[in-house]
Amino acid sequence: xxxxxxxxxxxxxxxxxxxxxxxxxxxxxxxxxxxxxxxxxxxxxxxxxxxxxxxxxxxxxxxxxxxxxxxxxxxxxxxxxxxxxxxxxxxxxxxxxxxxxxxxxxxxxxxxxxxxxxxxxxxxxxxxxxxxxxxxxxxxxxxxxxxxxxxxxxxxxxxxxxxxxxxxxxxxxxxxxxxxxxxxxxxxxxxxxxxxxxxxxxxxxxxxxxxxxxxxxxxxxxxxxxxxxxxxxxxxxxxxxxxxxxxxxxxxxxxxxxxxxxxxxxxxxxxxxxxxxxxxxxxxxxxxxxxxxxxxxxxxxxxxxxxxxxxxxxxxxxxxxxxxxx
Amino acid sequence: xxxxxxxxxxxxxxxxxxxxxxxxxxxxxxxxxxxxxxxxxxxxxxxxxxxxxxxxxxxxxxxxxxxxxxxxxxxxxxxxxxxxxxxxxxxxxxxxxxxxxxxxxxxxxxxxxxxxxxxxxxxxxxxxxxxxxxxxxxxxxxxxxxxxxxxxxxxxxxxxxxxxxxxxxxxxxxxxxxxxxxxxxxxxxxxxxxxxxxxxxxxxxxxxxxxxxxxxxxxxxxxxxxxxxxxxxxxxxxxxxxxxxxxxxxxxxxxxxxxxxxxxxxxxxxxxxxxxxxxxxxxxxxxxxxxxxxxxxxxxxxxxxxxxxxxxxxxxxxxxxxxxxx
Numbered sequence: 001x002x003x004x005x006x007x008x009x010x011x012x013x014x015x016x017x018x019x020x021x022x023x024x025x026x027x028x029x030x031x032x033x034x035x036x037x038x039x040x041x042x043x044x045x046x047x048x049x050x051x052x053x054x055x056x057x058x059x060x061x062x063x064x065x066x067x068x069x070x071x072x073x074x075x076x077x078x079x080x081x082x083x084x085x086x087x088x089x090x091x092x093x094x095x096x097x098x099x100x101x102x103x104x105x106x107x108x109x110x111x112x113x114x115x116x117x118x119x120x121x122x123x124x125x126x127x128x129x130x131x132x133x134x135x136x137x138x139x140x141x142x143x144x145x146x147x148x149x150x151x152x153x154x155x156x157x158x159x160x161x162x163x164x165x166x167x168x169x170x171x172x173x174x175x176x177x178x179x180x181x182x183x184x185x186x187x188x189x190x191x192x193x194x195x196x197x198x199x200x201x202x203x204x205x206x207x208x209x210x211x212x213x214x215x216x217x218x219x220x221x222x223x224x225x226x227x228x229x230x231x232x233x234x235x236x237x238x239x240x241x242x243x244x245x246x247x248x249x250x251x252x253x254x255x256x257x258x259x260x261x262x263x264x265x266x267x268x269x270x271x272x273x274x275x276x277x278x279x280x281x282x283x284x285x286x287x288x289x290x291x292x293x294x295x296x297x298x299x300x301x302x303x304x305x306x307x308x309x310x311x312x313x314x315x316x317x318x319x320x321x322x323x324x325x326x
Numbered sequence: 327x328x329x330x331x332x333x334x335x336x337x338x339x340x341x342x343x344x345x346x347x348x349x350x351x352x353x354x355x356x357x358x359x360x361x362x363x364x365x366x367x368x369x370x371x372x373x374x375x376x377x378x379x380x381x382x383x384x385x386x387x388x389x390x391x392x393x394x395x396x397x398x399x400x401x402x403x404x405x406x407x408x409x410x411x412x413x414x415x416x417x418x419x420x421x422x423x424x425x426x427x428x429x430x431x432x433x434x435x436x437x438x439x440x441x442x443x444x445x446x447x448x449x450x451x452x453x454x455x456x457x458x459x460x461x462x463x464x465x466x467x468x469x470x471x472x473x474x475x476x477x478x479x480x481x482x483x484x485x486x487x488x489x490x491x492x493x494x495x496x497x498x499x500x501x502x503x504x505x506x507x508x509x510x511x512x513x514x515x516x517x518x519x520x521x522x523x524x525x526x527x528x529x530x531x532x533x534x535x536x537x538x539x540x541x542x543x544x545x546x547x548x549x550x551x552x553x554x555x556x557x558x559x560x561x562x563x564x565x566x567x568x569x570x571x572x573x574x575x576x577x578x579x580x581x582x583x584x585x586x587x588x589x590x591x592x593x594x595x596x597x598x599x600x601x602x603x604x605x606x607x608x609x610x611x612x613x614x615x616x617x618x619x620x621x622x623x624x625x626x627x628x629x630x631x632x633x634x635x636x637x638x639x640x641x642x643x644x645x646x647x648x649x650x651x652x
Contacts, residue, residue, distance in 0.1 A: 135639035313461035
C-alpha cells in the first residue's frame with residue numbers, strides 16, 4: 001500500500017480523500033493542516049495533524065499531496081515539504097512554473113526526494129496533449145479553449161466589487177471558434193473570439209445594479225477583452241443553480257503533412273467535468289503513484305507530467321497494460 | 327542530426343520520408359527494400375539499398391523505421407533488424423502484441439539496441455489516452471470508435487470476392503452511440519450499435535451485383551455483425567472520389583467520483599486525419615527520436631508508448647517545454 005498524506009483540507013483535499021479510496025493500492029494515513037487540527041473534520045477517520053508536526057511523519061507517509069493554492073501556498077509549501085516527503089502539487093501559474101521547478105528540484109535533490117509539480121488538467125493532461133501533438137505534428141498550430149465551467153479567479157474578482165454579495169462566473173468557449181479550428185483552417189483568433197463570460201451576481205441590499213454591471217464588464221484583464229453578460233439573481237437561485245464547480249476544456253492541434261501540406265490533421269483532447277477539484281484530485285493520486293515508484297527506483301528531484309512515462313501512473317504491470325490497454 | 331533509415335517504401339515509407347523532412351534534427355540516410363533496389367524510386371535523392379545489405383549500414387543509421395505490414399512483415403522483421411539497429415515499428419495486431427514484445431525485447435537486449443513497437447494512432451496515441459484516462463478515472467468505462475475512414479482490411483476482404491474489380495470500405499461511428507457515451511450514461515453498446523460500414527464497389531464486367539452484395543453483408547467477422555450499405559460505382563468514380571486514405575477515431579473514458587459517484591467526468595481524445603499513413607509516419611518519427619535518446623542513455627530492450635516519457639518525443643529541451651508547453 002502507498003501511504004498518502006494530504007496537506008490542506010479544502011475542496012481539493014476532500015477530492016484527494018475520495019481519489020485515494022478509489023485506488024486499491026493506496027491508503028490515506030494523515031491530513032496535515034495549518035489550521036487548528038481540532039477544527040478540521042475529514043469525512044473518513046483519518047488523523048488530523050498540525051503542519052508544524054509533519055516532520056514526525058517523515059517515515060510514515062510515502063507521498064504527500066499538497067492541496068493548497070498556487071498564488072501563495074504552493075510556492076512556499078512545495079519546496080519546504082519536498083525536504084521531508086515525496087510530494088505532488090497542482091501548481092498552475094503557467095508563467096511561474098520554471099521558477100517553481102527550480103526551487104522544488106533543489107529541495108528534493110538535496111534530501112533525496114521526488115517532487116512532481118503542476119499536476120492536474122491544465123497544466124497536466126492538457127500539457128500532455130500539447131506535448132504529444134506538437135511532437136507528432138511539427139507543422140501546425142495549437143489551440144486551447146476552457147469551459148463551459150466555473151472560473152474561481154473571475155468569480156473572486158466579481159465578489160471584490162462593492163455592492164456584490166456573492167457571484168459565480170462561467171467561462172464559455174465560442175462554438176464558431178471551435179468549429180473553425182476543427183475545420184483545419186488554422187484561424188487566428190482574438191481573445192474575444194475564443195471565449196465569452198457569463199456572470200451570476202447576487203447584489204447587497206440597496207446596491208446599484210448598473211454600476212456593478214459596468215464595473216464587471218470594464219474590468220481590465222478579467223473582463224474588458226471579452227463579451228460578458230451579467231445576470232442578477234437571488235442568493236437562493238445562486239445556491240440552488242450554481243453550487244457546483246463544473247469545468248471543461250478543449251486542446252486542439254491542427255497540422256499538415258505531404259509535399260505541400262495538402263493533408264490536414266486534427267488532434268483534439270477534451271474534458272467535461274462535473275467537479276473540477278474531484279477530477280484534479282484523481283490526476284494527483286495517479287501521479288502520487290508515479291512519485292512513489294520513481295522514488296523507489298532511486299530517482300530524485302523535480303518532475304512534471306512531461307518527464308514521467310504513462311506506465312508509472314497505473315497500478316497494472318507492463319504485461320497487463322500491453323495485454324489489455326495498448 | 328538523427329540518421330534515419332526506412333525499411334519498405336510503400337504508403338507508410340513515403341509518409342516517413344515526409345515526416346523526416348518535417349523534423350529539423352533528423353535526416354533520411356537510406357531506404358532499404360526487399361525488392362530490386364533499382365525498382366524503388368524515392369521522392370528524395372536518398373540511396374536505395376537491398377535489405378540483405380542492411381548490416382553494412384549498422385554504424386550509419388541511428389534508427390531504422392520499419393514500414394511493413396503487421397500480418398507477415400513485422401513479426402519477422404522487427405526482431406531481425408533489432409539485432410542491427412534501434413528500430414521503431416507500427417505493429418497493430420493488438421492480440422499479438424505480448425508475443426511481438428517478447429521477441430523484440432530478446433533481440434534488442436542481446437545486441438544492445440532499443441526497439442519501440444506498436445507506434446501509430448491505435449495502438450499508439452489511442453493507447454496513451456486509454457492508459458492516462460484509466461489511471462485517472464479508476465471508476466469508469468472505456469469506449470473506442472473508429473472512423474469515418476478507410477479500413478484497408480475490410481477493403482481487401484471485399485476485393486477478394488469473385489466479381490469484384492475494386493473496392494473501398496469506410497468504417498463509420500454511429501452518432502447516437504457517441505452521444506450516449508458523451509452523456510455519461512455508461513451505455514452498453516453492441517458491435518452493431520457502435521459502427522456502420524459503407525462499401526464502394528466496382529464490379530467486373532458481367533458480375534452479379536446481388537450476389538456480390540449478399541457476399542459482402544453476410545461475411546462473418548468483417549460485415550455480418552454490422553449494418554452495411556453497398557454502393558456500386560464505376561472505376562472512374564472510385565478513383566475520383568475514393569482515392570485517399572482518410573481516417574478518424576475517438577477514445578472516451580466516462581467515469582465518476584464523489585461519495586456515491588454523483589460527479590461524472592468525460593475524457594475524450596479524437597483524431598481526424600486526411601492521410602492515415604502520413605499521420606502514422608509522423609508518430610513513428612517522434613518515437614524514432616525517443617528511441618535514439620533512450621539508446622544514447624544506455625537503455626536497451628523493447629519499449630512501447632506506455633514506457634516512454636513524453637519529453638523524449640520532443641526536439642525541445644526540458645526547460646523549453648516547461649516554459650512553452652506545460
